[in-house]
Amino acid sequence: MSNQAPTDIHVLLICGGGGSEHDVSLRTADFIQRELASAPDIRLTRVTMDADGRLLDDQGQLQELRSDRLLYSATGSAQPVHYVIPSIHGYPGETGDLQSQLDILGLPYFGCGSEASKICFNKITTKLWLTALGIDNTPYQFLCANTPGEVAKARDALQKWGSVFVKASNQGSSVGCYKVSSEDALAEALQEAFALSPYVLVEKCLKVRELEVAAYTYEGELVITPPGEVCAPTDTFYSYEEKYAEGSRAQTHVVAEGLSEAQLGWIHEASKRAFVGLQLKDLSRIDFFLTDDGEIYLNEVNTFPGMTPISMFPKMLQNQGHDFSEYLAALIRGALG
Missing domain, CATH: 3.30.1490.20 (ATP-grasp fold, A domain)
Structure with missing residues (x-):
């Protein structure tokens, strides 16, 4: 890979995955595709991964990313890939499996590395790491x-x-x-x-307020937003359907109200410890529980948060005064420069 970024950057957007979060991954890819449309030097090819790991274009034709870092179409034509966006929630995108393949190919990509993804996707290893980093988590x-x-x-x-x-x-x-x-x-x-x-x-099981922080790198600096809040319906826990359904009854607030300076300070410190200690890259959404007794537990680290119309991460980034398209385009150019 040359030290000079190409003037025509070809980005491969991989979405889907064929698992339980396939449809949400498509909606996140829709958002990313729209945001990158305004970048004149970035050309994007979108493919959908099926349950067998095959990459298909919008016509259902097979595409293949090979070891020469070229994307081959069903007709035999090929084009170089400079950067990859693995827009897959769950397996194999958040589990580190897809990132490991990209590491083998030597291709830079958006989001956390394979090891951090693997650690954070497993709820038990996450807890072990959080304890080692001195961050309280739920019993x-x-x-x-x-x-x-x-x-x-x-x-x-x-x-x-x-x-x-x-x-x-x-x-x-x-x-x-x-x-x-x-x-x-x-x-x-x-x-x-x-x-x-x-x-x-x-x-x-605790009675809690559910707080979420967006942590991401912007112009080389780690940004940790003030926590937002998810208010799930009181008659159920925050299920997969409530998180992503268009008719979700959950309410979100980009900035949570009524937190003390001490609470805000600890959430910021714990988020920083998690991002740095787990060696996260580019972005994450870090979720906390605040109990009625004022205890704060780090609940989970999301290495590739959802970016649907009701998702918190892009809302919190925007509330911080940052433009998502500029943020992502700068990361892409920086990885190739």
């Missing part, structure tokens, strides 16, 4: 098998905490997440979670 039990000894740990947690969330460790956007308040429901929730993941988290 939990870790189950490695659906066996009587491990299930006993889950029952003890339920008895101690009253109600719990049972979570598959490596699913995104509330997929594989079940609220349990009785022993009768616990066995079924564990069975469903273990069907999705080899490891399961049993987490204390």
Whole structure:
């Protein structure tokens, strides 16, 4: 790769993935495609990854990214790829798998690297890292098998905490997440979670305010926005459907109200520790819980946050006075310069 950025930058936008978050990934790609349309030196090709990992253009024709960093069409023609935007939520985009392939090809890409993506997508490894970084997170039990000894740990947690969330460790956007308040429901929730993941988290259910911070690099500096707030319906937890459905009843506030200077300071410090310590790159959305007792827990780190019309990350970036299209175009040019 030359030190001189090409005047005609060809960006490959990969979306879809064929998993449970396929449709949301398409909507995020729609947003990114619109934002980059105003950059005169950037030419974008969009492909959709299916469940078999094949890349298809808008005509359904196969496209193939090979080791020579050329994108080959079904007709045999090829064009060089300079930069990749992996707009895939869940597997394989947020799990680090796609990033590992791009690392092998030597192609720069938007978002966090393979190792950071892998750590943050797994709810258990995230908690271990947060503890190592001195960042409080929600009390939990870790189950490695659906066996009587491990299930006993889950029952003890339920008895101690009253109600719990049972979570598959490596699913995104509330997929594989079940609220349990009785022993009768616990066995079924564990069975469903273990069907999705080899490891399961049993987490204390708390009455909280849900706060979100956008953390991203802009002109070489780490920007951490004030926290926004998601107010989910009181009769359910913030499910996958509530996060992304056009008819979602969840309300969002770009800037959360009523937080003390001490609370704002700790959220900023914890966000910085997480971004730097986990070696995140380009962007992340960092989610916090604020309990009625004033305790603050870092809930999760999203290495590729949603960018749909109701998503918080682009709203918080804009509220910070930053233009998303300029932000992304500058990252692309900087990676190639």
